[in-house]
Amino acid sequence: MDWIGTGLLLLLLGITCLLLAKAAHKTKGRLPPGPRPLPLLGNLLQLRSRDMVTSLTKLSQEYGSMFTVHLGTRPVVVLSGYDTVKEALVDKAEEFSGRGEYPVFYDFTKGNGIAFSNGEKWKVLRRFSIQILRNFGMGKKSLEERILEEEAFLLEELKKTEGAPFDPTFVLSRSVSNIICSVVFGSRFDYEDERLLKLVHLINENFKIMSSPWGEIYNIFPGLLQWIPGPHRSLFQNYGSMKTLIDRIIHEHQINLDSTSPSDFIDCFLIKMAEEAKSPDSYFHMETLVKTTFILIFGGTETVGTTLRHSFLLLMKYPQIQARVQAEIDSVVGRGRRPTLDDRSSMPYTDAVIHEVQRFADIIPMNLPHRLTRDTLFRGFLLPKGTDIITLLNTVHYDPSQFKTPNEFNPAHFLDSKEEFKKSPAFMPFSAGRRLCLGEPLARMELFLYLTGILQNFTLQPLCSPEEIDLTPLSSGLGNVPRPFQLRMVPR
Secondary structure, rough: HHHHHHHHHHHHHHHHHHHHHHHHHHHOOOOOOOOOOOOOOOOOHHOOOOHHHHHHHHHHHOOOEEEEEEEEOOEEEEEEEHHHHHHHHHHHHOOOOEEEOOHHHHHHHHOOOOOOOOHHHHHHHHHHHHHHHOOOOOOOOOHHHHHHHHHHHHHHHHOOOOOOOOOOOOOHHHHHHHHHHHOOOOOOOOOOOHHHHHHHHHHHHHHHOOOHHHHHHHHHHHHHOOOOOOOHHHHHHHHHHHHHHHHHHHHHHHHHHOOOOOOOOOHEEEEEHHHHOOOOOOOOOOHHHHHHHHHHHHHHHEEEEEHHHHHHHHHHHHHHHHHHHHHHHHHHHOOOOOOOHHHHHHHHHHHHHHHHHHHHHHOOOOOOOOEEOOOEEEOOOOOOOEEEEEEHHHHHHOOOOOOOOOOOOOHHHHHHHOEEEOOOOOOOOOOOHHHHHOOHHHHHHHHHHHHHHHHHHHHEEEEOOOOOOOOOEEEEEEOOEEEOEEEEEEEE
């Protein structure tokens, strides 16, 4: 009887494949053309290179700025190039404002929290979060003071290296994490605090896994990879550890909460939860607070820390650019005081270098997926509501129609003939439109203050010749992860 069971199983599998192929064919009539998918596998064979970003970029050269790929059985529309991405995220911001499926995050958040919720829930949480972050200084002078305070601790740590070689990853992550922690948790951590050390380790580890081929394959076949051993399984163990840590901190806030004088983001969220406790339609629950806190800490730590590491590599590879930035700092600020945000308008070259670092490093090259909130006619195709959208930000930042030398590190991209700062419209390191990163104002402040403070005090020296520095990312999935490196910080 075994052969009968095997035969029935094969027949059922064959029927399933035919139905999936038929469904894919029907859907393609409404979506832009792309490579032909295989049943169940989708376009896996066309996405076999080391990173999906490279694969999708190559497909855009063949199929144009708008095409469809199938991640397993799931059709996804891919947009590339400045004109197409800008038209979607900015000109049709509302239609493209949904959050698409991203299993490496979704299987932990379950659609909860500020970054991965949708519909009215997302709009309510975003409005609330923006208001609270502004109340606690986002983009204001009071937050600049926090950053300068934390920068002072960082500079002391860097001085302790005494010009010896070291890997800057962990010390940078601890420092930038402390800034968002001070907003969300109400206070900074000592650099040797076990909670901070654990938090930073877990965030760095997960960012590497998400950006690796294992993370990419998990996003295509999450159900299958749940049963397969590999580094991806550490993702959810790490998530669990982060959740436990955040739960503990929230519990401490609950014990000490003064509803008349909230001191941080968590306090404000707890007060809102109490106000809406009897409302059946409230979006303010403990699980939402935990997942929102997680996203704020994760994003606030990894994006700035990774960008700073990219900037160190670039400034060491191009020492003439580093020297020119230092000359501008010396001319505008001198050595008697520390750079502040008020100096930025007088330092156009330094500001241009920081923007060019973000463009060239392109740390989130594929963006988090978007989702259509309604049926949308876009560039001649009727895209159904619920269609997931991938926007290739790397093709925006390297678009030859927008940047004179897109494949070169060239601060002149953000300078006009008078050496005055001029922002390119194709600058989207924090995405664009309705899903623009909440922490953008904070990240911009941190990058300027940290880089100018460090270069005022130190010269970055590589352990090899500048020509030997490898700028190729270690991996490129969710993010472009720089290769591990050591450097010397020589006091000036």
